[in-house]
Amino acid sequence: MSIVVTGATGHLGRLVVESLLERGLPAGEITATGRDTTKLADLAEHGVITTRADFDVPASLRAAFAGADTLLLVSGSEVGKRVPQHRNAIEAAKEAGVGHLVYTSVLRADRSTLSLAPEHKATEQILAESGLPHTLLRNGFYSEVYVDRLEQAREHGAVVGSAGQGRVSSASRRDYAEAAAVVLLDPAAHVGAVHELVGDQAWTYADLAVAIGEVLGREVAYRDLGDEGFRAVLTGAGMDEGTVEFVAGLEVATREGELWADPGLLAKLIGRPTTPIVETLRAQA
Numbered sequence: 001m002s003i004v005v006t007g008a009t010g011h012l013g014r015l016v017v018e019s020l021l022e023r024g025l026p027a028g029e030i031t032a033t034g035r036d037t038t039k040l041a042d043l044a045e046h047g048v049i050t051t052r053a054d055f056d057v058p059a060s061l062r063a064a065f066a067g068a069d070t071l072l073l074v075s076g077s078e079v080g081k082r083v084p085q086h087r088n089a090i091e092a093a094k095e096a097g098v099g100h101l102v103y104t105s106v107l108r109a110d111r112s113t114l115s116l117a118p119e120h121k122a123t124e125q126i127l128a129e130s131g132l133p134h135t136l137l138r139n140g141f142y143s144e145v146y147v148d149r150l151e152q153a154r155e156h157g158a159v160v161g162s163a164g165q166g167r168v169s170s171a172s173r174r175d176y177a178e179a180a181a182v183v184l185l186d187p188a189a190h191v192g193a194v195h196e197l198v199g200d201q202a203w204t205y206a207d208l209a210v211a212i213g214e215v216l217g218r219e220v221a222y223r224d225l226g227d228e229g230f231r232a233v234l235t236g237a238g239m240d241e242g243t244v245e246f247v248a249g250l251e252v253a254t255r256e257g258e259l260w261a262d263p264g265l266l267a268k269l270i271g272r273p274t275t276p277i278v279e280t281l282r283a284q285a
């Protein structure tokens with residue numbers, strides 16, 4: 001079985017490659033790709049095939065995907081450029097005769113109000129129109145995203161935001177990566193599926209403050225500043241206007257429940273409970 005992973009030079013893709021190896025797939029059946037292949041040197045030493053593949057260079061994608069049975073398309077990180085980039089990858093996969101494409105999307109991509117959702121929705125649409133057998137992994141947020149809040153609390157003694165009582169069903173990157181490996185290794189069980197994947201325990205920002213306090217060994221409170229108050233803090237910290245809007249928009253989406261979903265499927269796929277956020281924060285701190 002030949003599996004190609006894009007974004008293997010990044011956090012999630014690397015963890016997927018590691019998980020495939022842990023699950024017994026021979027290294028020679030895995031192709032790890034990205035732009036900066038120097039980051040893949042250790043995997044190459046273990047026998048993993050490594051190839052440069054750039055979403056902006058279709059020929060590099062066709063070459064990297066040639067002969068692949070299955071492709072994991074890890075969504076790119078260049079927000080705003082991803083629809084044409086993902087289209088390039090899907091077209092290259094089709095030309096290469098890939099039998100199963102697995103795409104890392106976002107929770108409820110087809111109806112989410114998250115600012116990040118439209119690019120994922122468009123990609124899902126391109127995939128549907130491509131006719132390629134595929135599986136959607138609609139991942140919830142990574143717990144690692146909240147390490148910034150830990151650093152903020154370390155400095156200021158509080159978590160600030162405007163997410164209110166909104167609940168977040170985050171899980172660790174490793175949890176999502178293991179689920180991806182499970183799906184990649186068993187196409188017959190997952191082709192056509194839309195997996196909404198979240199952590200077992202949803203938490204509010206007040207819970208996050210408690211978890212951060214536990215990691216830092218001191219009391220940490222959550223201070224809800226409201227949307228304007230939070231925007232003012234971000235601006236005061238020197239953020240440009242676009243980033244302020246993006247970050248403040250995530251708080252609104254969190255408050256409105258966009259980062260929450262019914263739990264269960266992720267834990268079922270990986271065969272163990274998902275990682276509590278306090279553990280992820282402790283490991284990252």
Ligand SMILES: NC(=O)c1ccc[n+]([C@@H]2O[C@H](COP(=O)([O-])OP(=O)(O)OC[C@H]3O[C@@H](n4cnc5c(N)ncnc54)[C@H](OP(=O)(O)O)[C@@H]3O)[C@@H](O)[C@H]2O)c1
Nearest residue numbers: 007009010011012034035036054055075076077140141142
């Ligand atoms: N669910 C969440 O909470 C969450 C949070 C952040 C991001 N994400 C999404 O999940 C993806 C994976 O997360 P991550 O933490 O692994 O991100 P990451 O560490 O930033 O990795 C991003 C990967 O995308 C690759 N990439 C970017 N532009 C590319 C291009 N033009 N051609 C080929 N490869 C390209 C990078 O390759 P090079 O480094 O080699 O250029 C890298 O391997 C992100 O890209 C983003 O779409 C989700």
